[in-house]
Amino acid sequence: MQRGLKVLIVAGAAALVMAPMQARADGFFSPWVGSAFGGAVTPTNVERGHTTWGISAGGMGAGIIGGELDFGYTPNFFGSKDLIGSNAAINVMGNLIVGVPVGGQHGAGIRPYVTAGLGLLRTHADGGTFGNPTSSENGLGWNAGAGVMGYFTDHVGLRGDLRYLRGFNNHDLGFGTGDSLAQVRFWRASVGVVFR
Numbered sequence: 001m002q003r004g005l006k007v008l009i010v011a012g013a014a015a016l017v018m019a020p021m022q023a024r025a026d027g028f029f030s031p032w033v034g035s036a037f038g039g040a041v042t043p044t045n046v047e048r049g050h051t052t053w054g055i056s057a058g059g060m061g062a063g064i065i066g067g068e069l070d071f072g073y074t075p076n077f078f079g080s081k082d083l084i085g086s087n088a089a090i091n092v093m094g095n096l097i098v099g100v101p102v103g104g105q106h107g108a109g110i111r112p113y114v115t116a117g118l119g120l121l122r123t124h125a126d127g128g129t130f131g132n133p134t135s136s137e138n139g140l141g142w143n144a145g146a147g148v149m150g151y152f153t154d155h156v157g158l159r160g161d162l163r164y165l166r167g168f169n170n171h172d173l174g175f176g177t178g179d180s181l182a183q184v185r186f187w188r189a190s191v192g193v194v195f196r
Contacts, residue, residue: 026066026105026196027059028149030159034190036074036089050074052188054091056161063101068115069094070143072165072188078125085126089184091165093119093143106154116144121167123184141167141184149194159194162187 037049051074058068070093077089095117103109121141145163166185 026063026101027057028194028196029055029057030149030192030194031055032159032161032190032192034161034188036077036186036188038187050076052190054190056159056192058095058097060097060099063099063105063111065096065098067095068097068117070115070117070119074188077123087125088123089186090122090124091119091141091143093117093141093165095143099149103151107151108153109151111149111151112146113149114144114146115163116142118142121165121184139167139169139184141165145188151194151196155196157194157196159192161190161192164188 031053032055033051033053035049036052052072054070054072056068056070058066060066070091072089072091074089076087078087081087095115097113097115099111099113101109101111119141120138122136122138124136126135143163143165145161147159147161147163149157149159151157164185164187167183170183
């Protein structure tokens with residue numbers, strides 16, 4: 001039943017993002033790179049920051065409110081590959097996004113925005129030097145954040161974004177530390193090119 005609920009939530013978020021917008025819809029696509037930090041899974045991991053990258057895409061009806069699909073991938077999320085083995089955190093979130101296009105929907109201008117939503121938060125670790133068991137967990141998570149899109153022309157600009165991601169359920173990380181059950185939570189700051 002829990003798996004069915006997750007599938008339903010992810011499908012609903014995808015439908016929101018893919019739903020037809022008004023004729024004046026303002027679609028965007030943004031590949032980004034950033035840093036994941038401030039995590040609370042183990043004492044030595046994402047608190048010092050890890051490179052993360054991904055893609056966000058969506059549309060805003062009348063340029064103000066709409067949906068966004070956000071994919072993020074953070075390799076070595078739990079620490080060094082030499083110690084922990086291949087490990088990562090992955091998020092796929094369907095979000096509501098609200099912003100105001102200062103300067104209009106065409107030509108140069110900026111759009112500050114806020115965003116929040118639900119989706120998949122997946123973690124994976126495969127052992128490493130200490131021979132810990134392989135652990136892969138899929139869980140329901142949420143994210144919330146804010147940012148700004150700045151356009152130089154009708155179609156190209158830059159996007160800066162800061163958001164907080166957190167899982168609802170405990171992930172069994174399998175590190176044998178005594179704290180192997182933990183809610184994955186971290187901040188992500190990113191910058192990318194945005195196309196509309």
